[in-house]
Amino acid sequence: MKRPKLNITIQDIQQEIKTSNASNVEYELRKMREYRRSNSEGRYVQQNRTAKNTSKSGYRGVYKDKNVLRRHNFWMAQIRRKGKCHYLGHFETKEEAARARDKAAKAIYGELAILNFPDE
Numbered sequence: 001m002k003r004p005k006l007n008i009t010i011q012d013i014q015q016e017i018k019t020s021n022a023s024n025v026e027y028e029l030r031k032m033r034e035y036r037r038s039n040s041e042g043r044y045v046q047q048n049r050t051a052k053n054t055s056k057s058g059y060r061g062v063y064k065d066k067n068v069l070r071r072h073n074f075w076m077a078q079i080r081r082k083g084k085c086h087y088l089g090h091f092e093t094k095e096e097a098a099r100a101r102d103k104a105a106k107a108i109y110g111e112l113a114i115l116n117f118p119d120e
Helices: 010-038 094-112
Strands: 062-064 075-081 084-091
Touching (some): 084 094
Antiparallel strands (some): 075 084
């Protein structure tokens, strides 16, 4: 019994493998991103919510400094990562503090970061 001849070259097969692997990798990455965005209880994933309604600043990670000994009113910025709070500094305006927090969120979470100013 003779084997049938196929009009396929090794290069064609290699190219098919490369494209299928690339598309599988892209698909898996997309699925992971969607899962991380929807999973608000993920251990290392930022929670998908905005500032609380009772927030005085109206921004995520921005708080009024409660130190009554200071003469100036400062806004404090911080971000949580792996269950720990990281201090980002004191700022004169809440917008400056929110931008500092956004910069830190982009550095830590990348494209999954939830930002106060998503358009910037």
